[in-house]
Amino acid sequence: xxxxxxxxxxxxxxxxxxxxxxxxxxxxxxxxxxxxxxxxxxxxxxxxxxxxxxxxxxxxxxxxxxxxxxxxxxxxxxxxxxxxxxxxxxxxxxxxxxxxxxxxxxxxxxxxxxxxxxxxxxxxxxxxxxxxxxxxxxxxxxxxxxxxxxxxxxxxxxxxxxxxx
Numbered sequence: 001x002x003x004x005x006x007x008x009x010x011x012x013x014x015x016x017x018x019x020x021x022x023x024x025x026x027x028x029x030x031x032x033x034x035x036x037x038x039x040x041x042x043x044x045x046x047x048x049x050x051x052x053x054x055x056x057x058x059x060x061x062x063x064x065x066x067x068x069x070x071x072x073x074x075x076x077x078x079x080x081x082x083x084x085x086x087x088x089x090x091x092x093x094x095x096x097x098x099x100x101x102x103x104x105x106x107x108x109x110x111x112x113x114x115x116x117x118x119x120x121x122x123x124x125x126x127x128x129x130x131x132x133x134x135x136x137x138x139x140x141x142x143x144x145x146x147x148x149x150x151x152x153x154x155x156x157x158x159x160x161x162x163x164x165x
Contacts, residue, residue: 008060013049015069020044023089031155070094083116104136125157138163
């Protein structure tokens with residue numbers, strides 16, 4: 001299996017839009033009163049990705065499997081010792097192939113190479129993602145309420161997770 005991680009620039013925005021919207025629709029519509037359409041429209045568009053790609057402490061990476069974009073993740077350099085894994089999305093056909101684990105390993109290596117000692121992230125409490133992160137060595141350290149329009153109240157709780165590396 002050939003997995004690659006491509007650091008994104010402005011030319012990658014069309015692929016980021018496509019893979020993020022597809023992944024989100026395949027996995028997260030149940031969270032929202034409007035099936036996530038407001039969230040997708042506001043977060044996975046050209047203007048938003050353009051702004052986020054220009055942030056000095058953030059990087060996006062496309063996840064390529066057999067040379068096809070099957071996901072992406074975003075990392076943020078938030079403190080001297082912390083690296084945040086803000087998003088990791090995979091389309092449905094990429095699940096269960098070790099791609100997510102490979103992405104987490106890649107992020108760990110990036111953290112080590114930049115002298116970070118902790119990776120943090122947020123995951124929905126009523127989803128399967130936090131179980132995946134626990135298997136990867138992350139621990140729940142806090143929780144909070146997600147305040148987004150149209151989020152169903154029963155799904156608005158999130159875990160803050162960390163992994164010391």
